[in-house]
Amino acid sequence: MKIKATTFNRVLLGVVLAIALVIPLLIRTNQYNLVLVTTVLLYGVLATAWNIIGGMAGQLDLAAFAYLGLGAFTSGTLLIRWNVSPWIGMILGGLVATGFAVLVGFPLFRFKVREVWYALTSSALVEVLKVAFVMWEDVGGPVERYLPYYSFSLYHMRFGTYIPYYYIMLAILVIALLVNYRIGRSKLGFYLRALGEDEDAAEILGVDARACKLKALMIYAFIVGATGAVYACMYGFIHPSFFSGARSTEVAILGIVGGMGITYGPLLAAVILVSAREFLRASLGGQMESLYLVIYSVVLILIALFRPQGIAVFFQDAYRKLLSRVTGDEHVLKANTPGI
């Protein structure tokens, strides 16, 4: 008796989601493992959001932590100054990041700043914001600003354990994946992929490059900005160092290594690479200080050499084999559509 591919997909998704839901309960006594899985989810969210502008639209965006910082500062400042709940701050943070994305994206796309120039501009954005927030004394400044401490306050989104943060991140991740999935199947998604492959050709065929790219940038900025609010609450302070160029590049790396334009690719890369790096850091970091970074970069190089389309492609092959065995359908082996 054989089952349909869609049914199989749904069951597989259900199992993955169930595992994701029970993980914190399994490891609840070990705060280190909890913060680790939460961090993996954080980068999963950022890389998944990046997939919209980077993977689909093909814009090498290096400003993830610019939007994250804006969200963190918006929500953090609202909480510190006016005791506004980060749940509201999350939405407002997302909106501020989106507004800023429009401010930056509109002229950039209007004047056709793209490819490496877009990458350079976006990476400069992080540095500019960092300096601006160091100088903006009312909100930023060089001294850390602490969020009020509560061992468990839902209103302030401050918890002494990571379990609530894990579930918040998981919820944002599910939303980000759904958004990705929906866009991927919508007209916008096809336009974006066309732009990502060849912008000039797409424009000739009638794709409004400016509007499409701006939409992608806005959606990405909103998700990352909202995540910034949770980030601030999780670490308990806001500081201009949140605008980190290195971390922003890391998000782009996860997106690229995972598989450009594949919905679950960046998440897969985050799960594998962030936990691998952290495992290496924790086990080697104390003795051979920088060795783990060397190993990590060698792994990245190997992936770039042997799986340039991303690790998701590797998993897709395995997944298709499994699918063909379950469904008894040889077709899926040759199918050219993204698996999930």
Place this chain on the structure above:
Amino acid sequence: MRGKVVRMLLVPVVLVAVVLSGCGGPATEEAGPAELPDKIVVGCLEPLTGAHAVFGTEAKIGMEIAIRHINEAGGIQSLGGIPLELVVEDAGETADSARLGAESIISKHHPVAILGLYISRLTVAASEVTEREKVILIADALVDSVTAMGRQYLFRPAPKASQHGASAVQFVVEAAERTGVPIERIAILNEDSSFGRSNATGAMQAALDNGLTIVYQKEYPFDIADVSSIVNEIAAAQPDVVVHCPYFMDAILFANTFRETGEIPKFISGMGACGYTDPESIEALGETAEYYSNTYSYNPAKDTPQNRRFVEDFVAETGHIPTEAAGMNYYAMWVLKEALELSGQLHPDDPLNPDNLRDAFLQLDLTSGPAVETYPGDRITFTETGDNPYAVATIMQVINGEPKVVWPFDAAEAEFVFPRPDAKY
């Protein structure tokens, strides 16, 4: 077919149920007198990779030597001579890696105390973890606000940044008195990190306390490329002395610009232990480094048996004299040792209990012993916030191309030079 689908859908449900059923409360520990372990684990959580690795690595060596010396001296005597053991973890360079590092070192090794993390924002991120887990954190991050967060289990023996700033001003005031050169006008400069800001705040307060007039004040980005406009503004303000908290490259830039313009005030006093008087800066500046001074949380020239031994061992291992980060952590480890000794006397039933150890820290009042012998001041005790009110920074001045300790005057190894012989106004 339907049956199979239903069965597959059951998988997640059963999985959740199985896990939930295993979720009882954590096993309760049995009460009674605590068993002492055969060694006391202390954590070293420092930035060993990334932009701040240079400080973290020095700090780690300082701790290792301290542990060796403590164990050679018989471990913690009040606890039957238990030795200390150091476990090391990298804190990286961002808040999230510091947080991961703190969680990791605590869950793997259960240390009674952690020493670290040099950079204030890393310390802030990690201290929420140590606070929750009730692990003593002995901070070597000097920004004032680290001890203003209301943390219960955080202690900082080293002079905080504002104490550095105050020491820099105190030094010039006392040097002016001794030499009979009056000073009235002061300029305060700092790079724009929270550390620079804290230094400047301390300097401002000390300037006001000493009746000086602040004629110029400037905060600038640490990676500034050209400082000639600032130097011109300083010259226009005509201060008697400039007190400056630089990073490294900017200090070189300022010293060279002062020399090129020739607009040199009576004294330029660094604060905050970065730039001007460290070996690399002296090498980069050459003769221009002459007469510059800076404040330090550790005095490598302090002439005591314990300090000589530490410097000797440190030089043997690394080839250079201990830096700020190494020195601070060497005496911090000895402070921890003394607190453990006291906890063993005060709370023999459970000396390693975090609240008992915290109590020992608060009751500590050291005026002699290895910790004080390597400490820049002569008394170590802690207030409720975790600071030592008696902490002062040491001042080193470049004299004949060598950094020499010149203040406090009773612990000096060389006579200070004040005012600068090349002063223009």
